[in-house]
Amino acid sequence: MKNKWPLLIWVLLLIGAAIVIGKTRFTADFSAFLPAAPTPAQQLLVDQLQNGVVSRLVLMSVTGGSAEERSMVSQQLAAKLRSSEMFVATNNGEPVSQQRDQQFLFDHRYVLSPAISAEHFSVAGLQTAIGDTVDMLASPAGLAMKGWVERDPTGEVMQLLEQWNPAQAPTKYNGVWVSRDGQRAVLVAQTQASGADTDAQQAVIVAINAAFDAVQSALPEMGKNLHLQMSGPGVFAVQARESIRTQSERLASLSLILIIGFLLVVYRSLRLLLLGLLPVAAGIAVSIAAVSLRFGSVHGLTLAFGTTLIGEAVDYAIYFFVQAQGATRANWRSEFWPTIRLGVIISVCGFATLMFSGFPGLAQLGLYSMAGLITAALTARYVLPLVTPTTMATPIAQRLGNKLIILLAYRRSSWRGIVIVLAIVAGVIVVRHGDSLWNESLSALSPVPMSAQALDEQLRTDLGAPDVRYMLTLAGADKETVLRNAERATQVLQTLLDDGAIAGFDSASRYLPSNALQLSRQAALPDTDALRVRLTAALRELPLDADKLQEFIAAVAAAKKSPLLQRSDLDGTSFALAADSLLVARNGQWYALLPLQANNGAEIPAAKIRAALATVAIDDAVLIDITSETAQLYASYFREALHLSLAGLAVICCVIALSLRSVQRFIAVLVPLSVAVVVVMAAFVLLEQRLNLLHLIGLFLIVAVGSNYALFFARGELQPQTVASLLVANTTTVIGFGLLAFSTVPVLQAIGTTVGPGAVLALIFSAVWSAPATRSNFSER
Amino acid sequence: MKLLNFRVQLAVCFFCIMCSCSASAAEWTVEQLMQALASHHSGRATFTETTYLAMLKRPVESSGELSFTAPDYLQKTTLVPKREVLNLRGDEISIERKGRKHVLRLSDYPQIAAFVDSIRGTLVGDHAVLANAYRMTLAGSENNWQLVLIPNANAANGVRQIAITGAAGSVASIEIMQTDGDHSVMRIENLQLDGSNAVEHAP
Numbered sequence: 001m002k003n004k005w006p007l008l009i010w011v012l013l014l015i016g017a018a019i020v021i022g023k024t025r026f027t028a029d030f031s032a033f034l035p036a037a038p039t040p041a042q043q044l045l046v047d048q049l050q051n052g053v054v055s056r057l058v059l060m061s062v063t064g065g066s067a068e069e070r071s072m073v074s075q076q077l078a079a080k081l082r083s084s085e086m087f088v089a090t091n092n093g094e095p096v097s098q099q100r101d102q103q104f105l106f107d108h109r110y111v112l113s114p115a116i117s118a119e120h121f122s123v124a125g126l127q128t129a130i131g132d133t134v135d136m137l138a139s140p141a142g143l144a145m146k147g148w149v150e151r152d153p154t155g156e157v158m159q160l161l162e163q164w165n166p167a168q169a170p171t172k173y174n175g176v177w178v179s180r181d182g183q184r185a186v187l188v189a190q191t192q193a194s195g196a197d198t199d200a201q202q203a204v205i206v207a208i209n210a211a212f213d214a215v216q217s218a219l220p221e222m223g224k225n226l227h228l229q230m231s232g233p234g235v236f237a238v239q240a241r242e243s244i245r246t247q248s249e250r251l252a253s254l255s256l257i258l259i260i261g262f263l264l265v266v267y268r269s270l271r272l273l274l275l276g277l278l279p280v281a282a283g284i285a286v287s288i289a290a291v292s293l294r295f296g297s298v299h300g301l302t303l304a305f306g307t308t309l310i311g312e313a314v315d316y317a318i319y320f321f322v323q324a325q326g327a328t329r330a331n332w333r334s335e336f337w338p339t340i341r342l343g344v345i346i347s348v349c350g351f352a353t354l355m356f357s358g359f360p361g362l363a364q365l366g367l368y369s370m371a372g373l374i375t376a377a378l379t380a381r382y383v384l385p386l387v388t389p390t391t392m393a394t395p396i397a398q399r400l401g402n403k404l405i406i407l408l409a410y411r412r413s414s415w416r417g418i419v420i421v422l423a424i425v426a427g428v429i430v431v432r433h434g435d436s437l438w439n440e441s442l443s444a445l446s447p448v449p450m451s452a453q454a455l456d457e458q459l460r461t462d463l464g465a466p467d468v469r470y471m472l473t474l475a476g477a478d479k480e481t482v483l484r485n486a487e488r489a490t491q492v493l494q495t496l497l498d499d500g501a502i503a504g505f506d507s508a509s510r511y512l513p514s515n516a517l518q519l520s521r522q523a524a525l526p527d528t529d530a531l532r533v534r535l536t537a538a539l540r541e542l543p544l545d546a547d548k549l550q551e552f553i554a555a556v557a558a559a560k561k562s563p564l565l566q567r568s569d570l571d572g573t574s575f576a577l578a579a580d581s582l583l584v585a586r587n588g589q590w591y592a593l594l595p596l597q598a599n600n601g602a603e604i605p606a607a608k609i610r611a612a613l614a615t616v617a618i619d620d621a622v623l624i625d626i627t628s629e630t631a632q633l634y635a636s637y638f639r640e641a642l643h644l645s646l647a648g649l650a651v652i653c654c655v656i657a658l659s660l661r662s663v664q665r666f667i668a669v670l671v672p673l674s675v676a677v678v679v680v681m682a683a684f685v686l687l688e689q690r691l692n693l694l695h696l697i698g699l700f701l702i703v704a705v706g707s708n709y710a711l712f713f714a715r716g717e718l719q720p721q722t723v724a725s726l727l728v729a730n731t732t733t734v735i736g737f738g739l740l741a742f743s744t745v746p747v748l749q750a751i752g753t754t755v756g757p758g759a760v761l762a763l764i765f766s767a768v769w770s771a772p773a774t775r776s777n778f779s780e781r
Numbered sequence: 782m783k784l785l786n787f788r789v790q791l792a793v794c795f796f797c798i799m800c801s802c803s804a805s806a807a808e809w810t811v812e813q814l815m816q817a818l819a820s821h822h823s824g825r826a827t828f829t830e831t832t833y834l835a836m837l838k839r840p841v842e843s844s845g846e847l848s849f850t851a852p853d854y855l856q857k858t859t860l861v862p863k864r865e866v867l868n869l870r871g872d873e874i875s876i877e878r879k880g881r882k883h884v885l886r887l888s889d890y891p892q893i894a895a896f897v898d899s900i901r902g903t904l905v906g907d908h909a910v911l912a913n914a915y916r917m918t919l920a921g922s923e924n925n926w927q928l929v930l931i932p933n934a935n936a937a938n939g940v941r942q943i944a945i946t947g948a949a950g951s952v953a954s955i956e957i958m959q960t961d962g963d964h965s966v967m968r969i970e971n972l973q974l975d976g977s978n979a980v981e982h983a984p
Contacts, residue, residue, distance in 0.1 A: 095889070135863045138832045138841040138965075141876045141883075143892040143939075146963075150836060162883060171872060172888045498880075543837040 006382035013375075014282060020289035025297040027198070044473060044584075044591055053581030055195025055233040056088075058204065059459040061184040062212075065226040071174035073215050073226055074185035078176075080211040081189050086204055089577055092187040093170060093177035097574045102157070104573045106148065109156035110559035111513060114163075114494075116521040120154065121531065121556075126538035129154035134542060151551040153544065163510060170463055179462040186462045190577060191234060198241050201234030231456040236448045241300060243449075244745055248304030251739045251748075258735045259314060266396055266728050267321065275388055276317035282383075283313040283376035290371035291364050302364045304740075304748055308755070311736020312347070312369075312705065313376030315729035316340065320380050320388070322397045322725035329390060336722075337381060339715055342659050343708035344377040346652050350704025353648035354697065358637055361747070362697070397728060401720025404727060408718070408767055415768035423675040426682035437681070438638070439690035449744060470604045471624045472505075472594040472613075479590050482583070483514035485618055486592040492612045493594070501605050504597035508583035511575040518564045525560040528553055596623075641693050645700040652703060660714070669710040672765030673703050680758045694747055698754025705733060705755065706762025713766045723767070730763040809923045811908070817950035818906025821974040823850040828857075832965040847969065851905040855897065869897050895938035896957060899930060900967070903945050903952055915943070924948045950974065 062070045062077070074092045081090040089097075110116060119125045133155045136142035145158055170177035170186060177186045189208075193200030212228040219226075263273050291298050319340050324332035351373070354366025430437070448456075474489060476482025486509040493505045513521070526534065531553055535546050570576040582593045598604045606623055613621050657666050677699050684691055691699075709726050737759060740752025825848040832841045845859040859865040866877040874897065875884045887894045895914075902910040911917060915930035930943040944956045951972050958964045 098889075132863075134837065134841060135843075136878075137834060137837070138830065138843040138862075139859060139865055139876075139878075140857075140867065140893045140896045141865075141878075141885075143890075143896060146834070146892075162881065172886060175888070543839045543841070545838060548836055 004386065007386055010282065010379060010383050014285055017285040017289035020292050021285065024288065024292040026303070027297045027299055044586060044593075047586060051194045051196055052584065053190065053577060056191045056193070058189045058191060058208065058230055058232045058235060059456070059463060060187040060189070060208065060231075061179070061229045061459055061462065062187075063184050063227045063229065067173055067178070067182060069219065069226060070178070070185040071176045073212070073219070074176040074187055076215040076218075077208075077212055077228075078187055080215065081187075081208065084207060084211075086192055086207055088190045088192055089574070090187065090189040091177075091574070092185070093172050094175060097572065101573045101575065104570070104575065105160045106152070106157055108565050108569070109152060109160065110525060110556065111518040111521050111562075111565050112510075113156035113159045113521075115154070115156060115159050116524050118524045121524065121526045121534065123534045123537045126154065126534055127541065130538060130542055130544060133158075134544060150548050151555055153549055153552050177463065179458075184462060186459060188463055193234075195233040195237060198234075198237045202238045202241075205230060205235060205238055229455060229459075231452065231459050236452065236456075239452060240448060240745075244300040244304055247743050247745060247748070248300060251304060251743060255311060255736050255739045258739075259311065259732050262731060262735070263314070263318075263728075266318075266400075267394055268396060269392070269394075272321055272388075272392060272394070275384060276314060276321060278383065278387075279317050279376035279379040280313045282379045283372035286375040287368045287370075287372035291368050294367055295360070295364055299361055299364055301361055301745070301747060302368050304743070304745070305365050305368065305751075308369075308733075308736040308740060308751075311733045313372055314732045315708070316344075316377045316380030317384060318729045318732065319725050320384050321392060322394050322401075322728060323719075323721050324385075325393050325398075325721070328719075328721065332385075333381075338659075339711050340377065340381075340708075342655070343711055344373060345655055346707045346711075347373055347704045349651045349655060350648055350701055353644040353651075353700070356644055358640055394724075397724040398720060400727065401722070401724030404723040405718060405720050408723070412768065419672070419675055419765055419769055422679055426675070426679045429682040429685050430678055433685045437685065437691055439692040469625060470596040470598060472596060472609075473622045473624065474592045474594070474618065475620050476590045476592070479583070479585075480514050480516070482590040482592045483509050483512065484516055485621075486594065487514055487517055488616045489592075489594060489613060489618055489621060492609075492616055492618075493596070496605075496609065496612060500599070501608060502596055503599045505594055506578065506582060507594045508579045508592055511570060511579045512565060512567060512583070515564050522560050522562075525556050527560070528557045531556055638693055638696070641696050645696060648700060649703065652707065656707065656711070665714045668714040668769065669707065669766075672710055672713075672769045673706045673762055675765050675769075676706055676758050676761035677702055679761055680754060683757065692750060694750035695754050698751045699758070701751070701755045702758030702762055705737075705759050706766065709763045710766040713769075726763060726767075730759060733759050809919070809921075809926065811917050811919045811928070813923075814919060814926060814928065815906045815908040815911075818903065818952070819851065819908075820906070820950055821851075822905075824848070824904065824972060824974040826969045826972040828967050828969050830965055830967040832963070834963045835961065847900075847904070849901065849904045852907065853901065853905070855901040855904065857897075857900075867897070869901060891938040892940075895932065895940040895943075899940075899943045899945075899957070900955055903928070903955065906950075921946075 060077075062073050064070075065073075075094065078090050078092040078094065081087050082096070091097075105112065115129070117125075120129060130153045133142075133145075133149060133153055136155070136158070137146060137149065145152075145155070148157055171180055171182070172178065173182055173185075178184060179186060191201065191204050193204065195201065208230060209228065216224065216226055260273060260277075263276060264270075267273055267276070288298055288303075291302060319336065320332065323336045328335065348370050351366045351369040354362045355370070357363050357366065472489060472493075474482055474485040476485055486507050490505070490507045490509055493502065493507075496502050497505065509517075525531075532546070535549060535553070539546050567576075567579060570579055582595075584591050584593065596604055596609075604623075604625070606625065609623055610621075613623075653666075653670070656669055660666050660669070680699065680702065681691070684695065709730060712722055712726055715722075734756055737752055738756030740748045741756050743749045743752060825846065827844065828847050829842070829844040832843070834841070842861075843859050844861050845857065847855070847857055849855045853869075853871050855867075855869040857867040857869075859867070863878065868875045868877075869887070872887045873884060874887050874890075874893065875882055877883075885893070887897070898910060898914065901907070911930060915932055918929045918931075920927045920929070926947055928945045928947075930945070932938060932940050932942075939959050939961070941958045941960045943958070945952060945954070947953045951974070952969050954969060955967045956964065957967075
């Protein structure tokens with residue numbers, strides 16, 4: 001009576017895994033691609049990218065049809081979106097909030113205007129300010145303010161409007177925004193839901209499409225050839241999730257079909273096939289459960305990567321079925337299992353290094369693969385022997401093995417020569433292109449396809465949304481503190497702007513001054529009697545009568561004792577969006593974000609700005625150049641991955657050396673693996689494709705996966721069933737990884753194109769290099 | 782003899798007047814005026830502008846230089862009382878004053894648009910722009926014409942009418958009357974026109 005308890009444990013484990021999977025949340029947000037940022041400033045940025053106002057923007061364009069149709073659709077679409085709860089704001093250039101904006105500026109001019117000071121309201125100050133206003137009235141620009149003059153003779157509203165720079169506002173046609181060439185009507189909407197809430201963003205996209213369809217179907221027939229395009233972080237997230245989902249489904253089912261078909265040919269037994277899938281199924285179930293328990297959710301990308309696991313995990317059953325038949329069944333555990341176990345340990349070491357990666361996505365992949373491989377191997381070792389009939393046979397594999405042994409023995413030395421030549425040629429290519437080997441840009445990892453990135457850039461240009469490259473961040477314990485810091489910083493920035501050092505900046509304190517500043521401005525306003533006296537004196541030389549300015553006097557008196565401006569006063573104006581995006585609370589800390597604009601074609605004078613900020617004792621200001629920051633971030637992750645890979649390699653070498661206890665066999669294992677890696681790198685150079693972080697990890701996985709083959713070949717005498725099992729196992733691995741190469745998700749594609757060919761090369765090189773067909777092969781050297 | 786001489790002179794004079802009247806009535810049309818205005822593609826001039834505002838005790842005087850290039854470029858440089866440079870190109874208007882430059886979209890500011898568009902449209906003879914926004918009435922002769930522009934009924938730009946005077950392809954003054962009674966007169970002097978096919982006009 002055999003001991004059945006491994007089977008019992010196995011079944012319980014699977015039940016447990018199934019329960020965990022039932023409760024698992026599957027995600028596809030961007031967090032997996034954004035680094036777990038190291039500095040608070042970077043953390044803030046990443047947080048803003050994920051949840052901030054920037055993440056909530058949906059950019060839209062209407063193309064096709066005539067210009068009139070496009071503007072009509074833009075108006076009707078915007079009207080529909082404005083009436084929807086899903087959107088906080090929709091802007092297509094129609095002046096829906098312009099009136100409220102101007103009213104807001106007008107109502108709060110005496111707490112908002114930077115010109116307010118005691119001097120401004122002295123006799124001389126009033127004379128200058130009102131004189132300027134009178135001069136301005138003669139100019140066309142003054143016409144727009146004519147209606148305000150008697151209530152705002154000192155020109156505060158004009159001051160406030162001057163802070164705006166609508167030069168970047170889009171061109172208009174028929175009252176709505178259009179692209180520069182007029183071929184697209186463009187709109188922008190801010191969603192209620194965070195950009196990281198992919199489900200909500202999907203609902204948003206559906207709602208926009210439905211609104212567009214409704215608008216279009218109401219048009220006369222000419223309007224039927226209009227098209228709506230959308231972009232933005234939320235749209236990207238939805239698209240990425242969709243493509244990851246469809247691709248992981250397609251790749252997984254395709255690789256399963258191919259592997260099953262292939263194994264059916266090899267096994268010629270449905271029963272063996274089903275038994276062979278047990279380790280795979282158990283591996284996938286346990287690994288999903290493990291990732292879910294460790295990370296709280298499972299990323300769609302991790303599931304897509306699972307296709308490779310199918311190819312890897314099925315190997316252990318193959319080894320068992322092909323190697324342990326007939327006479328060898330009894331001693332499989334002592335004869336073959338130790339080598340398989342070593343292979344498993346090495347592969348696990350390989351995937352374990354991914355777990356330390358700063359990219360949450362990669363860490364998930366590492367854990368997923370580790371848990372899957374260990375489960376699959378243990379299933380093959382302890383469960384398969386219990387459930388497989390002793391009479392099993394794989395005659396095809398036997399015949400294949402015999403033929404392979406003969407092939408391998410044929411002109412061995414010339415095969416080896418080819419490997420050496422290949423190694424030298426590939427080595428030279430790689431060394432000569434050492435500088436241009438690696439891709440420096442983080443965008444190589446972005447799951448957003450190039451075409452979508454191009455559309456996004458086009459829409460951003462159309463909408464005049466400037467690239468947010470430079471950002472000054474200020475921290476504060478509360479809103480008031482951070483606003484006061486921002487006010488001190490804006491004084492410095494205004495000087496830099498006037499000097500032409502920068503082209504522009506923005507700050508929440510423009511729309512929502514700190515209470516302290518509001519109070520000081522109120523205090524600077526003279527009381528009614530004083531104002532009357534000064535006004536009479538100031539107007540002596542001016543063509544304006546004091547008695548025409550009664551409303552002005554009343555407005556100043558009202559402003560002097562009006563309640564302070566609150567965030568809620570901004571509701572309904574376009575300043576609300578600006579204030580919310582530039583002033584954020586995070587983990588009990590308040591931050592002000594001040595985007596800076598560099599002069600055309602120039603960089604920002606960072607050192608000058610830092611020095612200027614230091615003079616007003618703003619020490620905790622962080623000036624971030626997002627472009628260089630991401631580049632640095634990427635570089636640090638690249639270094640990290642490199643270090644991890646090297647550490648993993650060292651561990652693998654130690655494991656191999658310790659278990660082989662032979663320098664010759666150690667070299668015999670390492671040489672073919674190294675050659676495989678170098679040849680794959682050379683191939684990328686020849687294809688003019690630069691390698692990124694994930695290629696690096698892929699190269700490392702070639703070693704982890706390929707060592708399985710090298711170990712068997714370096715074991716000593718070769719048996720037909722060993723060679724056959726390796727070829728079969730390698731084929732399934734290559735199917736698993738190779739299919740990833742056809743993915744359009746860059747992360748998956750990079751690993752697929754690296755590991756797929758690399759695994760084949762590792763097998764071939766191991767076979768021709770390490771395999772000692774006879775003892776004399778070793779003595780040749 | 783003397784009497785005859787006088788009569789002949791009178792008759793010649795009368796004939797001339799008749800001729801000139803019939804000629805202007807038959808030939809000097811808005812289309813011709815626009816052609817004459819458009820026959821040069823650029824020019825420069827000085828201007829003096831007087832703005833009468835009800836709220837001010839006395840009118841505001843300003844002066845400076847104008848320069849324009851067809852089809853849609855106009856620069857108005859005010860030198861007195863305060864330096865201000867206004868650049869108008871297409872829908873974009875930039876105003877430089879006190880060392881700061883502000884860029885506006887004309888379509889966002891209908892009042893400003895009515896002013897600068899009528900000046901630009903007239904100086905470069907853009908019939909389409911003017912006909913689109915205004916009802917045009919031409920009076921006078923080729924050498925002393927007056928063009929009156931009345932905004933279309935739905936235009937909410939605060940303009941009641943714009944009266945432009947000139948001789949042949951040269952504009953002499955532009956008077957803008959606002960609906961609230963405020964008005965401004967811009968006198969254009971020292972007009973120099975460039976362009977190969979400039980229409981000759983009588984002294």
